[in-house]
Amino acid sequence: MSIMVVKVAINGYGTIGKRVADAIDAQDDMEIIGVTKTRPSFGCDLAVRKGFPLYCTFDEPERIAAFAPAGYDCKGGLSELLAAADIVVDCSPGKVGAQNKQIYEDAGVKWIFQGGEKHVMTGLSYTSSGNHSENMNQSGTRVVSCNTTGLSRTLVPLLRKCGSLSVECTMIRRAADPGDSNKGPINAIKPVLKVPSHHGPDVMTIRPEISINSMAVAVPTTIMHVHAIVATLPQGHGMTTESILDLWHAQPRVVIMNGAETGITTTAEVMEFARDIGRKWGDLHEIFVWEDGVKLDGDTLYYFQAIHQESDVIPENVDAIRALMGLESDWNVSVSKTDKAIATYNGL
Ligand SMILES: NC(=O)c1ccc[n+]([C@@H]2O[C@H](COP(=O)([O-])OP(=O)(O)OC[C@H]3O[C@@H](n4cnc5c(N)ncnc54)[C@H](OP(=O)(O)O)[C@@H]3O)[C@@H](O)[C@H]2O)c1
The missing domain is CATH 3.30.360.10 (Dihydrodipicolinate Reductase; domain 2)
Known part of the structure; x- marks a missing residue:
């Protein structure tokens, strides 16, 4: 039996985004189809090393074109990435999410925001142990801080x-x-x-x-x-x-x-x-x-x-994807699958 592999885009490849990308990459029921950077900077090297397709956070041709002279193969703008995605994990700096939400809805993809955004913006929040079942099959959520x-x-x-x-x-x-x-x-x-x-x-x-x-x-x-x-x-x-x-x-x-x-x-x-x-x-x-x-x-x-502020939310993002995509209704089963896969990349 073949399992569904969810196509995940990461919008914002910084402190949280790079960690979420690795945690997702370790799972067998989801894959990273691309990560975004606003401009060419040292964080792009990590994406290249990991083999994650690199996109620009914006669609303006001149911003996309800025990557090539710095030696990076930028595959396109955010719209092109979203067109191939089932779900986007927004790891942009706090408070820029609201403007991104409309872009995601227009692209017809599910979305996850981080704790820098307010609950009123998303209308739904998530922790694995707290309310996994309420997030099942919803269109988007916020992994809390x-x-x-x-x-x-x-x-x-x-x-x-x-x-x-x-x-x-x-x-x-x-x-x-x-x-x-x-x-x-x-x-x-x-x-x-x-x-x-x-x-x-x-x-x-x-x-x-x-x-x-x-x-x-x-x-x-x-x-x-x-x-x-x-x-x-x-x-x-x-x-x-x-x-x-x-x-x-x-x-x-x-x-x-x-x-x-x-x-x-x-x-x-x-x-x-x-x-x-x-x-x-x-x-x-x-x-x-x-x-x-x-x-x-x-x-x-x-x-x-x-x-540990930079990392306790990372596995929760993986479980939140399973809830929104309707892949696993039992939070304990999702947590154990997520953590087992992450333990492998940690060499444990
Ligand atoms: N850091 C923590 O300890 C922590 C813990 C829990 C939750 N959070 C939450 O997680 C979110 C991300 O925080 P972070 O610490 O990872 O921030 P960060 O390290 O500053 O990374 C933010 C990333 O977003 C990119 N970006 C900038 N403007 C953007 C836009 N308009 N749309 C999409 N991406 C954009 C940046 O691109 P460039 O790299 O190209 O500049 C950067 O890669 C925030 O909501 C924060 O509150 C953070």
Whole structure:
């Protein structure tokens, strides 16, 4: 029996786009038919090395023509790429998505946006564990931000177990991605003065039953975010610290380690761990929870988790394609297929 192979275009081949492209390329039920760059730059070399056809983000002939003198074989503009695609994963910088959505709809392709776009623009959002089935066969969705994805990974299983949850969290955010040279702060702690911040409430676009608020600060680091979370469980929840840890151990894409026993007590060591186990780009798709930082005190649960901002959303994009294209209705089956294929490219 032949399986359907979904033709995927990547619009925006930057930090997220290059990772999503590799994760899709590793799967047997989807293929990359092209990636876009706005202009010839060093990122084009990666696309060429991977063998991904290179397109221009725009259709203007002079922008397409600019690639050849720099030594790149540009196959055409975005319209030509979309004409051959079943679905496009938009990995453009946040807030340019709205203008792209109309282009995708006019081209008749399904679309996925990233967490830099607002839920009101897409009308539907996605995390693998949170609402895969609601995304089945829809025309488009938004894979939520790295922070919302991270919150969803640990909170949704708790919601399923307890029936309701009330959550306050503080997001200690990296100032910039490692490849960014124009962001900060470099020697300050910068509170997000819009309170509550958008991060926590964004979880409710996935599971509105979780009542959640957040505050955020940006700190001078580039490698991970940390969440300090306080969750109130409903009375009569019947959980213990140990049973919550067991629940998370059973979840895909959550790693739990004891800081005191392993010596992994900071985000620097978490990232070193990711590099040690051979992850491409040193990525960690899983959410990292410190076992010895988890405590249930009566109805109040305290815990810390670390988020690798550039990579936790990557496998979610693959699962979102399966949902939109109607390829797999069981989120657990999709997650396991996605992660097995990615483990192969990681050499694991
Ligand atoms: N970085 C993270 O940690 C992270 C985590 C989760 C979600 N996200 C979200 O993912 C999205 C992409 O972020 P990113 O960090 O990957 O950004 P990025 O590294 O700046 O990459 C953006 C890419 O989009 C291209 N581009 C620029 N204008 C475009 C347009 N009008 N249409 C299509 N493509 C365009 C750029 O092309 P050139 O390379 O030619 O300039 C670049 O390749 C954002 O919504 C962001 O909020 C980011």
